[in-house]
Amino acid sequence: MGVIKRSEVRAAQARTAELFARAGIVMTPEEVAGIEVATFGLGDLEKEGLELVTYVNNDRYCAKELVLFPYQTCPEHLHPPVGDDPGKTETFRCRSGKVLLYVEGEPTERVQARLPEGSEAYYTVFHEVELLPGRQYTIPPGTKHWFQAGADGAIVSEFSSTSRDEYDIFTDPRIERIPVIVED
Amino acid sequence: MGVIKRSEVRAAQARTAELFARAGIVMTPEEVAGIEVATFGLGDLEKEGLELVTYVNNDRYCAKELVLFPYQTCPEHLHPPVGDDPGKTETFRCRSGKVLLYVEGEPTERVQARLPEGSEAYYTVFHEVELLPGRQYTIPPGTKHWFQAGADGAIVSEFSSTSRDEYDIFTDPRIERIPVIVED
Numbered sequence: 001m002g003v004i005k006r007s008e009v010r011a012a013q014a015r016t017a018e019l020f021a022r023a024g025i026v027m028t029p030e031e032v033a034g035i036e037v038a039t040f041g042l043g044d045l046e047k048e049g050l051e052l053v054t055y056v057n058n059d060r061y062c063a064k065e066l067v068l069f070p071y072q073t074c075p076e077h078l079h080p081p082v083g084d085d086p087g088k089t090e091t092f093r094c095r096s097g098k099v100l101l102y103v104e105g106e107p108t109e110r111v112q113a114r115l116p117e118g119s120e121a122y123y124t125v126f127h128e129v130e131l132l133p134g135r136q137y138t139i140p141p142g143t144k145h146w147f148q149a150g151a152d153g154a155i156v157s158e159f160s161s162t163s164r165d166e167y168d169i170f171t172d173p174r175i176e177r178i179p180v181i182v183e184d
Numbered sequence: 185m186g187v188i189k190r191s192e193v194r195a196a197q198a199r200t201a202e203l204f205a206r207a208g209i210v211m212t213p214e215e216v217a218g219i220e221v222a223t224f225g226l227g228d229l230e231k232e233g234l235e236l237v238t239y240v241n242n243d244r245y246c247a248k249e250l251v252l253f254p255y256q257t258c259p260e261h262l263h264p265p266v267g268d269d270p271g272k273t274e275t276f277r278c279r280s281g282k283v284l285l286y287v288e289g290e291p292t293e294r295v296q297a298r299l300p301e302g303s304e305a306y307y308t309v310f311h312e313v314e315l316l317p318g319r320q321y322t323i324p325p326g327t328k329h330w331f332q333a334g335a336d337g338a339i340v341s342e343f344s345s346t347s348r349d350e351y352d353i354f355t356d357p358r359i360e361r362i363p364v365i366v367e368d
Binding site for chain 1: 207208209210211212215239240242244245246247275277279280317318319321322341343344345361
């Protein structure tokens with residue numbers, strides 16, 4: 001737990017780069033080499049994980065491109081206040097594939113997502129927002145949320161206030177945001 | 185001067201929608217219907233103008249998709265401080281085509297752009313930044329800048345702090361940011 005093999009990171013980066021290319025999203029070689037593979041320390045990247053490129057993150061705004069493999073889930077978390085910052089506000093815009101986003105609010109009766117096996121207890125908000133290409137949703141600060149791709153995976157643009165990922169609060173206490181990469 | 189015909193707006197919107205579609209950028213029907221066509225009141229949209237869709241503009245951040253037709257130029261301007269806001273910071277990321285961006289700083293010896301005829305006097309900064317797909321540049325607040333597409337036009341993602349376009353200061357005193365649309 002809490003570690004990921006270097007070869008697994010490289011494979012996920014290559015797969016992510018291929019998905020960007022197929023969607024016509026051009027990345028520089030440096031961006032491809034720096035694709036972030038977030039496993040959240042949970043051991044099964046395919047189940048719970050996220051791939052991303054951060055275009056810009058300054059003291060005013062942030063923009064990222066997120067990739068989810070088929071049915072891959074970004075675990076439930078929220079963005080708390082940090083100092084003078086009331087917490088990150090973020091807008092998710094689906095570019096390709098399908099994303100099921102869950103936020104606080106009236107629970108949807110029959111959610112489409114499949115809860116990641118073994119982690120069911122750590123998913124607690126079930127107000128479903130379905131994002132198809134061209135559709136977007138803005139999440140206020142301090143709001144619990146999680147999201148899962150459909151059968152074809154998904155690419156999501158994230159526009160937000162400053163990102164301070166290290167302060168994110170995950171519902172699952174086993175999660176470690178900073179990955180430990182081990183050589184094969 | 186200062187007006188644009190409804191039919192010209194519609195034609196520019198249709199052309200912009202086609203460019204988004206060709207680049208694989210999905211817009212909702214509402215977004216297509218609301219494509220902003222900025223003529224800057226200068227009368228020749230093909231020469232000086234800009235087409236855009238604003239995805240989100242809240243009190244923290246803003247994201248837009250900008251389109252330039254071949255050799256179309258967004259006139260020189262800057263984003264001043266507004267109240268507590270030090271002025272808009274913006275990041276341009278080229279998605280397709282080529283953009284020549286000019287900012288304050290050491291003038292480039294032979295600039296690639298063609299100055300819009302009749303408006304030459306209102307272009308005063310010539311530090312050239314060439315943006316090809318996947319390349320980006322961040323413009324600090326209060327910095328004069330202008331940009332022009334290459335022969336194939338361009339699509340540019342803009343990530344920024346809050347947009348307050350109505351406060352933009354243009355070098356060309358003839359410019360009116362808010363268009364007057366007349367029926368044919």
